[in-house]
Amino acid sequence: MERYQISVVKCEIGSILIYTSSNVCRKIEFTDEFLPSMGDNIFTKQINEYLEGKRKILDFPVAYSSGPVFTKVWNYLRENVKYGTIITYGELANACGINPRVVGYAMAFNPLPIYIPCHRVVSKKGIGGFTGSKIENAIKWKKYLLSLEGLF
Numbered sequence: 001m002e003r004y005q006i007s008v009v010k011c012e013i014g015s016i017l018i019y020t021s022s023n024v025c026r027k028i029e030f031t032d033e034f035l036p037s038m039g040d041n042i043f044t045k046q047i048n049e050y051l052e053g054k055r056k057i058l059d060f061p062v063a064y065s066s067g068p069v070f071t072k073v074w075n076y077l078r079e080n081v082k083y084g085t086i087i088t089y090g091e092l093a094n095a096c097g098i099n100p101r102v103v104g105y106a107m108a109f110n111p112l113p114i115y116i117p118c119h120r121v122v123s124k125k126g127i128g129g130f131t132g133s134k135i136e137n138a139i140k141w142k143k144y145l146l147s148l149e150g151l152f
Contacts, residue, residue, distance in 0.1 A: 002026075007039025009047045013144050016114070018043045025062045027111045030141050050114065051148065056083035058115045066109075072096050073106040074116045081120045084149045088124045104129070119145040127152075 004019040004026060015035040019027040025043055037044070042060045049055035066074070073096050080095070081087045089107075093100040107118040108129070119142045122128045130142035146152035 005039070007041060007044045008035045008037055009044050009051070010034055010037045011051050011144075013140060016047055018047065023061065025060055025112065025115065026064065028113055028115060030113070030138075032137065032140075047114065053148065060115075062112055062115055064111045066111075069096075069098060069102060070106040070109065073098070073103055074110065077118065077121065078116055081117060083117075084151065086120050086122050086146070086151060088122055089128065090124060092121055114145065117145075120149075120151075 002021055004021050007018040007020065009016040009018065014030060014032040017029045017031060017035075018025060018039070019029070020041075020043060046055055046058050046060055050058060073092065076096050077087075077092065081092075087095075089100045089103045093103045096103070103121070107121055110116050110118045113119065113130075119130065127139060127142060127146075130138040143152050
């Protein structure tokens, strides 16, 4: 079992947990708990800059494992849906040549929210869901991130 170093970035609505090993980010999670900030590294620095509006793209080293379809969706999202813009599940599905439900699954299993900006994917009828299903109010996080980018 791989051991992670955990860094914490505290923000207005809770905390962002950053799991790293060998100087590579492996996972990002949100919690509604206000944990003390911890870790002075490239990961916490860039996420703090993003939260302050000083950084539009996170480019720290990451690693994750996924199948080719999810990877295609995540790469398209990272490369084409820039800071301050949104895309619908259907538009993303069309761009990737897949079913919109597959896009929904890809967003739900995103191990690196913010880095892979799944908060920018919305429903044509509203805000849609969000990856942070382990937290009490995941939509609160999506609204928070969209508002940081001037979208909500």
